[in-house]
Amino acid sequence: MRATLALEDGTVFYGNGFGAQTEVIGKVVINTAVVGYQEMMTDPANAGKILVLTYPLIGNYGINPQFNQSGKCWIKGLIIKEASRIHSSWQAKKSFTDFIKEESLPAAESFDTRTLTVHLRNTAEQLGIFSCSGAAQDELLAKLKEFKNIQAKSTLAKLSVDKPVLLESNKTDKIKIAVLDLGVNKGMLKQLEALKAAIELLPFDTAAEDILSRKPAGLIISNGPEEDAGLDKVSANIAGVVGKIPILAVSTGAQVLARALGAEIKSLKLGHRGVNYPVVHPGILKADITAQNHSLIIDEYSLAGIKHVKITGYNLNDKTVEEFESKQLKFLAIQYLPSSPGLGEINPVFEKFYKLVKGA
């Protein structure tokens, strides 16, 4: 079945559908990583997105449920160049195309993903309507226009735990770290397991006093979908926690924290989505290659103007804020993803945060 992607600016791209024959509307984003399709599709932070993969050959190594970042596929649609007919890996449990079918995901191949990427780079990331049901493009564009007038709904309630959940553990340190769940993924939870504290997941809308009353030694604000309508309220809650307990804010969590501090949020023309982004730290020669997945950025000037806040990391290429902290207010914030550097190893930011917690 012919698949069509119509963008807000009227540009239309075509391909061949191989997933659910439905129609979806969402923000069209690209990701430049060569591997990781399963992780991207199941990461709650990508909820609602129509995901375009720039690497053309997808599905080669199949699917293994163990690599799911959550219980399901969260993206709204998937656009690629070529879906592999077979998969070949000792780790694979099923094929990529079967997974797409099981998840009822609209997906299509044979798109000129390169041209689509360059188009988004030259214009801007935008909404798109993606149809695998053979609808005509005029009809699709009309639907997209109509959609824009409807107020966006928050998906946080679907992504987050609905009540506090204490994760099972045999931790040696008799302290607890709370994670405000804006759509936390399994990759991060797995790393947190290595910490010596108990981990408690809190619903996204937990009020400041409720967070504090649970007496966590520290709070992690998780990653989650950007631009969610429900994030305003989360920021307001966080404002009541800042300075009271140590905080680690991750990705979208960092944006929430920045807004709670009064900083402004801006939008990139084309988001940082991939695994190759350089982050440099002023005055330090050692820099980091990071995975990133964000279209929104924290405005540097508004952030720098806030008392006690120090910007500690920039994207080397476009000089956007990627890391900030406050000794006085006891928080660390990273805009990039705190990926595990390797099997069983944890990102240094968690260790740094744990030190902060223990020192508090």
Next chain:
Amino acid sequence: MARRKDIKKILIIGSGPIVIGQACEFDYSGSQACKALKEEGYSTVLVNSNPATIMTDPEMADVTYIEPLNIEILEKIIAKERPDALLPTLGGQTGLNLAFFLMKKGILKKYGVECLGAPVEAISRAEDRELFKKAMLEIGVDVPKSGIANSLKEGIRIGLEIGFPLILRPAYCLGGSGGAVVYNQEELEKYLDKGLSTSPVHQVLVEQSVLGWKEIEFEVMRDRADNVIIVTSMENVDPMGIHTGDSMVVAPAQTLTTQEYVDFVNLCKKIIRKIGVTGGGANIQFGQNPDNGKIVIIEVNPRLSRSSALASKATGFPIARIATKLAVGYTLPEVMNQVTGNTAAFFEPTVDYCVFKICRFTFEKFQASDRTLNTSMKAVGEAMSIGRSFKEALQKGVRSIEIGRFGVGADGKDSITDEMLAQKDPELLEVIKEKIRIPTDERIFYLRYGIKAGLSNDEIYSLSSIDRWFIDNIRQLVELEEKIKMFRNNKSSEEIKIEPALLLEAKKDGFSDRQLAYLLNTSENKVRHYEKKIKQSPAYKEVDTCAGEVNAQRPYYYSTYETKDESRPSKNNKVVILGGGPNRIGQGIEFDYCCCHAAYALKDEGVDSVMINCNPETVSTDYDTSDRLYFEPLTLEDVLNIINIEKPMGVIVQFGGQTPLNLAIPLREAGVNLLGTSADNIDIAEDRKRFKEMLHKLNLLQPQSGTAFNFEEAKEVARKIGYPVLVRPSYVLGGRAMEIVYDESLLEKFITEAARVSGEHPILIDKFLEEAIEIDVDLIGDGETFVIGGILEHIEEAGVHSGDAAMSLPTFSLSNEMVNKVRDAAYKMAKELNIIGLMNVQCAAKDGKVYILEVNPRASRTVPFVSKAIGVPLAKLATKVMLGQKLKDLGFTKEIIPKHIAVKESVFPFNRFPGVDVILGPEMKSTGEVMGLDEDFGMAYIKSQVAAGQNLPTEGNVFISVRDKDKRSIVLIAKKLADLGFGIYATTGTAAVLEKNGLSVTVMPKITEARPNIVDLLKDGKIQLVINTPTGRIPRQDETKIRAHVILYNVPYTTTIASAQATVNGIETLIKKDMQVKSLQEYHAQMNKPQPKVKAADRPKAKKKTKNKKRK
């Protein structure tokens, strides 16, 4: 941190001649390094013995030495130049080893030279097998079970402990040379012995074989602030057991899961830190068990490598340039990536295409060699292709290597046809299975036959261990083939009726017009017209290092079939340069050198250069050599598509060797403007009949000749002109299937092979001029003025291919009168052909007459050599002339005869092809060349020999065995050797002659008759030089054995009387005086002073009556 200010002068060591395992990639990395250092204001000193490189162009480094690459010479250069630092990581294994031995001998310390990029400890940790293993185990990286053997006994003990099969890896060896897979004790002993003698430190790693595992590579870079990036991953399509230099490779890796990928990256970071690279790159090779993901490390190269050149071209990330910046102190975040122009080098490249590398082999040149691929590299070149799918890249890759194939089969050239497969012959199936099981250069085609014969992915996997993902992709091509065939014409005259949608699908999967023409039973031309009619043409996409995320300023392009073309051709005047494609014997770096010079000259003239090439090793495919680069196969279809987009004012076909020249006629027919000498005049030079008429008109001589299509006709021609005759096919380069034939019985044998290679063209038969001296002339013309670049005299007599012969510029034994005759003939022909650009003449001098053998109206193999010898960039001038400039205005109007002597010597790959005899003939066999420069002929010759890897002795013993014909000439040579203090050993016949002439000789028995025989002496290192001229076409068994051992134990040898003579003269010079070094710039400066006329009498004379060294 910024660049270091405590160092001012940096020495760069090149990699020497092109050999298997070390090709133009080090010219590419060395030139990038020179440019990068110059940019930073460092003074640079470069040493390389290979004149056919861009890096040895006098303007690349401040001081350039074309001198042999060994410790003694390097010490002299260091003593003279006093560099502060040495950059050892850009000259391949050669450069790295030299740096290591300079350190070991205390030379670096003595002169206070620092090793940049990879400290000597890092080199040792990567290269010394014991240190490496220890280092890896310390960071928890598994290595295959192994032990280090320093002796045969030790190796056997280790081997038996680990169990078979085993892999043997000699330490400090290039391209796995001396390496082997052994399956039993007998093989273990045999190859261990060989490996120990191959290794410069007499050390072999005896290793558990991980045959059939996945082979995964990563290119990693690290700076001195400990920042690390991964440039790309690569996956070998051919699994472990085949040298990665011989494997088909894809980038990025296709079958790794996210978790595996992350683990590999993590390991790479740990490894590069542990090895201790402080400013540069490393190639890390892993083996991975496909059944459980277990990873072992195979090796680390802490330097620029063939793989890093590939990774660089595959991603657009200039590794050599960045490695150089890191070596002098910059950090990755401080260096910009010039391809994007606005991102830092600390931004890992990512791609939105699939890159495929496939190798070019030349087994056809070494008939007796085994085509089986193993851990010892055999490929002489490679091509890289890019597509939006693996299928597209694969098919483009196969047609890029120019083996006459136009994709993965279905091009009308399949050795197993559909009809044969339809028979369902079980024997044929067994043959196919065997060819899938045992890897050769043809396996890719047998994978297709296997699929067609009904083998499943699993069956093919269990035979080949090639990942099912790759096999299935080939299966998809086979399925599409079947779909296309449904539209097959009954008669080729019919109109094409394939549906446009299916045609598009085929093009997307990389099917060439040739394949489509075959499948549809029509012509390539018709397919092309049909595509034009339905408006189907490729789109060009960018290689931009960032998958389209950033608008790159200096991207390059590849074709694919997508919706939008990104090529944005400029409106400037532009010229397309057709490159030479993959390296092969007969067409290598010399032609890439010329193509680069064409691009530089176009820049000077304000014309945009558009380069088309598919060889990832080269300077021509560097992002900043031309204004626009298309990484594409050099077939008519691919070239015409680019011309359609670019609309150039002209195309240069003169410089890339035979590849572009073969396209000249079809391009002309397609209405393309070819620059330079007119098409009609090219035709005169190439058409035998018209050429003959021209020579007749000019009163020039030619050996008698004729043409034939079969043995009967050939017999007739040979009888008429008289034996010996030279037999060769039309339209081939490098003397393919060329033979000298002395009688009718041999004629029959060779005519068959010649006819096969020649195809529809006739076989050429010339009278062979025995005992003649061959001469090469390179000339440049602008249609008005014609100037000889150089007259080169061959050192071997006629019969040795000019690409293999040693040559001297200026001539060394010819009389002035003779040289003048050659000169006159060259000028006459140049005028007659109205040469615009370059021309090469090959002629022979005999009995006071000059015979014209061949005229090529194009750049020859010797252009870079001549350019460097005379200090004039001929290829650059030729390009300008082709654009309409005049030599008069360019200031080159008079032949330069240098006062110094430049000797070219060739380098052969015999050590890679056990069982192949080392004798030279009219078929070219060398892979590379070196230049010996000196004021004195003897010394220049010796330098060329030393540079070519012949460590000529000044004392010791010489073994002499010559054929009857040469017995008189050898006496004087042997006498000289005895006078110089050498002990003489000889075979019975040769000894008799020598003794009769008053020499004291030790007579050696036949190998089978007694011991110790010559083989034993060679093994024990008792013989320092071998002079052995072959007795005939089918040599005696002893001779072959002797020559095989000479190669095995790397004993200097010569197989012709002429070169024996030159060698002995050289040895004499070497004993009398020390080898001195002098830079190219010094030679050139000297030349610009007025020259006294050189008389032939002032030159050392070679033996007048040299004997023909050819077999009879």
